[in-house]
Amino acid sequence: MTMGQASEIPPLDGAADISRSKESQQGEVLADSKNWAGFALVFFGVLATAIAFIALWMDQLSLGLIAVAVAAVGIAGGTVLIALERRR
Structure with a gap:
């Protein structure tokens, strides 16, 4: 971005966001609480x-x-x- 250019504003009309992939990103799977039961079982299995x-x-x-x-x-x-x- 150079001086004098306006910053890009994302569209607010509900258009598809092509800059983001549909694949899970780092930490996204762990942050999702629906996976916590599985992670707890694996943890107790390792223990x-x-x-x-x-x-x-x-x-x-x-x-x-x-x-x-x-x-x-x-x-x-x-x-x-x-x-x-x-x-799912």
């Missing part, structure tokens, strides 16, 4: 994975196997929820 590793390292087989099952359900369920919300 259960860490608990499973620690339990199995300490020879607590039953706790480790339960944590592995919870981790698998959490990570798979959260991923499916996020994928379904993105398709």
Whole structure:
């Protein structure tokens, strides 16, 4: 922009905005609250994975196997929820 030129004002008539893409931008998926349930499930799945590793390292087989099952359900369920919300 040079001196003496008026700044461009965007149209207010509801015309299509061709300068913006329809793809999600950085941080947009995380900021959308409809994805939070999926992210929470994935978070708890990762937390259960860490608990499973620690339990199995300490020879607590039953706790480790339960944590592995919870981790698998959490990570798979959260991923499916996020994928379904993105398709909608």
